[in-house]
Amino acid sequence: MKRNLSCDVAVVGGGSAGIAAAIGAHDAGAKVLLLERNPYFGGQATHSQVHAYCGFCTNGDDWKQVVKGVGQRVLDKLHSMGRFDSFTYSPTGNLYVPQDPEYTKLALDELVEESGVDYLLCCQVVQADTEGGRIRRLTCADDAGLFTVEAEVYVDASGEANLSAMAGAPVEFHCDQSGCLVFRMGNVRHGMDYSPARIKAAVEQAIADGMTGFSATYGTVCRAQDTDDYTVNIISMQIPGLDAATQTKYEMEGRRQVHLYAEAFRRYLPGFENAYLIYSGPRMGYRESRRIAGEYQLCREDVKTSRKYPDTGIARGGWGAELHLGSEDVVFGEERGAKYFDIPLPCLRPKGMKNLWCGGRIISADLIAASSIRVMATGFATGQAAGVAAALSTGRGDYDTAAIRAELERQGALI
Ligand SMILES: Cc1cc2nc3c(=O)[nH]c(=O)nc-3n(C[C@H](O)[C@H](O)[C@H](O)COP(=O)(O)OP(=O)(O)OC[C@H]3O[C@@H](n4cnc5c(N)ncnc54)[C@H](O)[C@@H]3O)c2cc1C
Incomplete structure (x- = not known):
């Protein structure tokens, strides 16, 4: 009908x-x-x-x-x-x-x-x-x-x-401003230094130790209210189009980086040693x-x-x-x-x-x-x-x- x-x-x-x-x-x-x-x-x-x-x-x-x-x-x-x-x-x-x-x-x-x-x-x-x-x-x-x-x-x-x-x-x-696939990690210790400067130092240490494929070193980590979870906003990609082929490519690249950053944080960001990935997105965020x-x-x-x-x-x-x-x-x-x-x-x-x-x-x-x-x-x-x-x-x-x-x-x- x-x-x-x-x-x-x-x-x-x-x-x-x-x-x-x-x-x-x-x-x-x-x-x-x-x-x-x-x-x-x-x-x-x-x-x-x-x-x-x-x-x-x-x-x-x-x-x-x-x-x-x-x-x-x-x-x-x-x-x-x-x-x-x-x-x-x-x-x-x-x-x-x-x-x-x-x-x-x-x-x-x-x-x-x-x-x-x-x-x-x-x-x-x-x-x-x-x-x-x-x-x-x-x-x-x-x-x-x-x-x-x-x-x-x-x-x-x-x-x-x-x-x-x-x-x-x-x-x-x-697309001057980057998009980001935000992700959430659980079992993070509170009271540690999660300032942008500390995060940057952790990612730079990961790079110095041979980890590759990060899109940015600047990012923020914010506690989700009343939980041991933190959302991480660091991936940074200028996404050149809105067609499905472009979005597919960047969503997949974003997901790859989510796992990369999660691993780098576990290794190099004190407080994240035992943290686990809860979820990403669902969708890449667009700033413009x-x-x-x-x-x-x-x-x-x-x-x-x-x-x-x-x-x-x-x-x-x-x-x-x-x-x-x-x-x-x-x-x-x-x-x-x-x-x-x-x-x-x-x-x-x-x-x-x-x-x-x-x-x-x-x-x-x-x-x-x-x-x-x-x-x-x-x-x-x-x-x-x-x-x-x-x-x-x-x-x-x-x-x-x-x-x-x-x-x-x-x-x-x-x-
Ligand atoms: C990584 C990142 C961090 C950010 N940080 C902040 C922050 O800390 N604080 C802040 O305030 N802002 C922040 N922003 C900016 C903010 O998220 C966006 O600018 C804001 O969400 C825009 O609001 P909107 O209502 O215009 O669009 P949106 O929030 O994008 O909502 C648009 C809606 O339209 C729907 N839609 C689209 N096309 C169709 C269609 N054809 N048919 C039906 N539905 C459709 C979509 O599904 C969506 O639900 C950030 C953005 C990004 C990417």
Whole structure:
């Protein structure tokens, strides 16, 4: 039987941006369908073991919270499960929220179930039919076959700008920043020195002793809450494409390196002597791939000068530039500071498209700005804005920025 679903706003991708987009659009009055290809929500937080929500606050001693709205509802849900109390300092001295994928999956299930949004897991959007800059319908695939989704307005929160690319919107592909297959190790001793400098020394010792095939010496090791497990974020590979052949090659190479690093840590990183590998991924994490070419491109100067957009700002970025350029050490740009910058609405709008909004790490930004706005709390904020914009705009492309900003404020977002 032919399946044909319809709604006001269809959101593609159930990561940080997509969850917030769906709830934001629903709370603004739209009938929403959220489509996610994985069997759970969370995006890279749950599917690539990105173990901390960054960007809720500015950095520094006099930090302030800059993301609330749906992001705050995620924190409240984690708090109700005993998984979040307060912001903490990461090993690199930034404020973040450590998260454990298994609890985050459950928290997001509950949040989405309670929200009134319609949602489907295990369903991949594979095609978008577009006419005159207007998306008419999506084709989705699940294990039962193909079905279509028709909406008035669409949100791309796919992390890779997959919907934008399928719809013919202008997109750019970049891989300056490396991807990483994060892995988790158990039976690690606490209280030892797991600073980036100590990790680097361990890998350099492994190399000096003849072990080969590492992609980086800089990395972080973070304790998974209330366990003897640590997640390791060190593999560093610039992945040159999104086709299956390229992804296959890099997923396999990542897995080979997971075992290599695990062995090097056991040998050279005191505290890991008896540690064992629990799991990797499941999927390689991408720091960047496609981004849209938007009506405005957020730029280095916006981040560096903490620029404010009093009339068009729809989200705040509190995380400074953080560049992961291949095998080099991570660069915290001079743009990292205690202040925040505004993200203006035109960054969420691909040029030439009438009924498409974007949220998360695919919004229009240059390399420096992208290395800041990609963090997941900022993703909640831009996602919520994309959802509200979708709910309050028409399929013909008309929208009222002041009304979108007012609705975001009504929903408790900080703008
Ligand atoms: C190694 C690494 C470390 C990082 N460290 C941090 C950190 O410590 N803190 C932090 O805040 N951020 C960190 N980031 C950045 C952050 O993880 C991402 O930028 C963020 O997840 C982007 O959120 P998003 O919602 O835009 O996309 P994603 O989290 O990628 O979510 C996109 C979702 O869309 C779904 N999707 C895609 N295409 C389709 C389709 N066609 N049909 C249906 N569903 C689809 C995907 O399955 C996915 O669930 C890190 C990233 C990496 C790679």
